[in-house]
Amino acid sequence: MMRICKKSTIRTAVLLALIMTLAGCATSVPDRYHDANMDFSILKSVAVMPFLNLSGQQLAGERVRNTFMSSLLATGVLYVIPAGEVARGIDRAGLTNPTAPSSEDVAKLAAIVKADAVITGVVKEYGNVRSGNTIANIISVDMQMIEKESRKVVWSASTTQGGIGMWDRLMGGGGQPMNDVTRAAVDDIINKLIR
Amino acid sequence: MTSSTSLYVRIRHLLSIVLLCAYGCSSTATFPDATGGDRPIKESGTPAIAILPVVNFSNTPAPLDSIDRQWRQGLKKRGLNLLDADIVERVITRNRIRYTGGLDPVTAQAFKTQADADAVLVMVLELYSDVQPPKIALNARLVSTSPQTRILWIDGIGLAGDDAPGLLDLGLIEDPARLAAKALDDLADSLARHLSPDPGPDARQSVRRNFRPQMSFQSLELVPGKTYRVAVVPFFNLSERKRAGDFMALLFARALSVHDNITIIEPGTVRQQLLDLRIIMPSGISLANADLVFHRLNADLILNGEVLDYQDYRGASGSPKVDFSAQLIEKNSREVVWTAKSYKRGDDGVYFFDWGKAHTAHELARQMVALAVEDMIE
Numbered sequence: 001m002m003r004i005c006k007k008s009t010i011r012t013a014v015l016l017a018l019i020m021t022l023a024g025c026a027t028s029v030p031d032r033y034h035d036a037n038m039d040f041s042i043l044k045s046v047a048v049m050p051f052l053n054l055s056g057q058q059l060a061g062e063r064v065r066n067t068f069m070s071s072l073l074a075t076g077v078l079y080v081i082p083a084g085e086v087a088r089g090i091d092r093a094g095l096t097n098p099t100a101p102s103s104e105d106v107a108k109l110a111a112i113v114k115a116d117a118v119i120t121g122v123v124k125e126y127g128n129v130r131s132g133n134t135i136a137n138i139i140s141v142d143m144q145m146i147e148k149e150s151r152k153v154v155w156s157a158s159t160t161q162g163g164i165g166m167w168d169r170l171m172g173g174g175g176q177p178m179n180d181v182t183r184a185a186v187d188d189i190i191n192k193l194i195r
Numbered sequence: 196m197t198s199s200t201s202l203y204v205r206i207r208h209l210l211s212i213v214l215l216c217a218y219g220c221s222s223t224a225t226f227p228d229a230t231g232g233d234r235p236i237k238e239s240g241t242p243a244i245a246i247l248p249v250v251n252f253s254n255t256p257a258p259l260d261s262i263d264r265q266w267r268q269g270l271k272k273r274g275l276n277l278l279d280a281d282i283v284e285r286v287i288t289r290n291r292i293r294y295t296g297g298l299d300p301v302t303a304q305a306f307k308t309q310a311d312a313d314a315v316l317v318m319v320l321e322l323y324s325d326v327q328p329p330k331i332a333l334n335a336r337l338v339s340t341s342p343q344t345r346i347l348w349i350d351g352i353g354l355a356g357d358d359a360p361g362l363l364d365l366g367l368i369e370d371p372a373r374l375a376a377k378a379l380d381d382l383a384d385s386l387a388r389h390l391s392p393d394p395g396p397d398a399r400q401s402v403r404r405n406f407r408p409q410m411s412f413q414s415l416e417l418v419p420g421k422t423y424r425v426a427v428v429p430f431f432n433l434s435e436r437k438r439a440g441d442f443m444a445l446l447f448a449r450a451l452s453v454h455d456n457i458t459i460i461e462p463g464t465v466r467q468q469l470l471d472l473r474i475i476m477p478s479g480i481s482l483a484n485a486d487l488v489f490h491r492l493n494a495d496l497i498l499n500g501e502v503l504d505y506q507d508y509r510g511a512s513g514s515p516k517v518d519f520s521a522q523l524i525e526k527n528s529r530e531v532v533w534t535a536k537s538y539k540r541g542d543d544g545v546y547f548f549d550w551g552k553a554h555t556a557h558e559l560a561r562q563m564v565a566l567a568v569e570d571m572i573e
Contacts, residue, residue, distance in 0.1 A: 082481075
């Protein structure tokens with residue numbers, strides 16, 4: 001009896017050790033990129049392009065962009081070119097795909113609207129997710145910044161906010177309102193840009 | 196030949212300036228009023244007011260004739276000097292005036308010269324729902340017929356039948372006509388109070404502090420004592436509600452006009468300039484267009500923005516939803532000097548018996564805009 005008990009303890013210990021070793025080997029995928037050679041302090045103004053909307057929700061791109069532009073301007077760190085001016089720049093530069101501009105397009109647009117960099121974004125998810133009887137709002141956004149002179153991506157980040165948490169699973173409820181989730185995502189991504 | 200022509204042109208310009216000045220001084224005496232504008236009143240008595248037909252922006256059928264009639268009767272009862280509807284109709288027909296939701300200088304001049312009107316009263320129906328409980332929202336403003344087309348008074352109201360149901364629903368208004376009459380009475384009271392020699396405070400203008408914008412940023416402090424001319428251009432409308440951009444612009448015009456150091460350019464004049472300049476705003480105003488507007492309207496600031504939601508609800512259950520962002524562009528720097536983003540529901544922060552709930556998008560937006568403007572001015 002004693003021997004069986006000892007055997008199972010050893011087996012558990014080996015299993016735990018194996019799990020810990022494997023966990024230690026795992027690499028976390030970074031969700032941001034900062035160009036090490038870029039001096040971000042030289043950037044004064046940015047143009048935020050219309051976001052590519054991959055979600056099923058119409059206007060999700062515009063909603064996220066609107067919140068992002070207001071929030072970024074509110075930080076006081078960067079001046080955000082007004083959306084109307086960006087639209088004029090897109091028109092004048094003749095960009096056929098403003099959501100994913102080429103490096104030449106970026107240079108052309110930045111010169112027209114007098115921006116130091118251009119930010120593009122992709123809204124991958126926007127809306128609610130369902131799991132069983134539980135429903136909650138979720139947002140997933142990717143953004144990148146392309147610098148005017150080097151025409152290189154100097155910053156990139158992604159974030160996912162909302163979704164069904166443990167609390168929602170246990171207690172039910174519809175999660176946070178979409179606007180609050182959007183604001184959380186935008187705040188998170190701005191933190192990844194500034195810090 | 197060339198020099199004589201240029202001399203002739205110069206003399207003509209000089210004469211027109213002199214005539215304009217003489218016209219400006221002739222019929223009106225001005226004194227400051229509560230909205231920060233000047234109130235032209237004929238020295239002999241009360242101003243002669245032309246009432247334009249109610250414009251229906253509600254996108255639903257509404258009893259406009261009845262609203263028009265009640266509006267006129269209510270104002271007459273309060274002793275206002277109104278021009279006959281026939282005279283107003285004649286001016287409208289003669290000048291082929293098709294847009295009555297605002298006043299541009301040419302139309303103002305027509306009313307001044309052809310009907311001897313001192314001011315024109317514009318009324319916009321924003322919401323009309325006869326589904327129980329009924330709802331109504333109205334915007335009104337009094338604009339002078341002087342070449343500057345100054346806003347002399349601007350107000351609005353959003354009412355629902357269940358705003359104050361009271362004990363056992365005794366205060367519930369189920370008749371849409373009764374609700375419309377109440378709204379028109381309130382507006383007529385507001386106008387009469389404003390035109391009276393001693394206008395008291397308006398009790399309807401209270402706001403709930405939790406409708407403050409989620410974020411705002413300001414890089415320019417308005418200089419006290421300096422008067423700013425602000426052109427409020429229609430907001431870029433991404434909501435499902437038609438004309439929500441115009442409603443939001445009117446709410447900002449109203450909230451800003453309360454401040455003494457801000458002069459709001461009449462939205463009808465702004466609209467006409469945008470049309471004359473063929474300005475199409477695919478997603479807000481560009482700086483090149485802003486320059487044109489600054490120059491043509493002699494504005495110091497341009498206020499514009501985006502409306503993402505401007506939702507009313509039908510029936511008893513539900514809540515209005517408003518989501519907008521606004522920005523102020525300054526003339527000299529050509530930069531955004533103030534921005535705010537606000538999104539709310541009418542029942543935000545309401546926990547007991549709908550106490551404090553905003554029942555219409557108009558009422559919710561009014562409070563949100565008032566607080567955003569408060570942030571801007573302070």
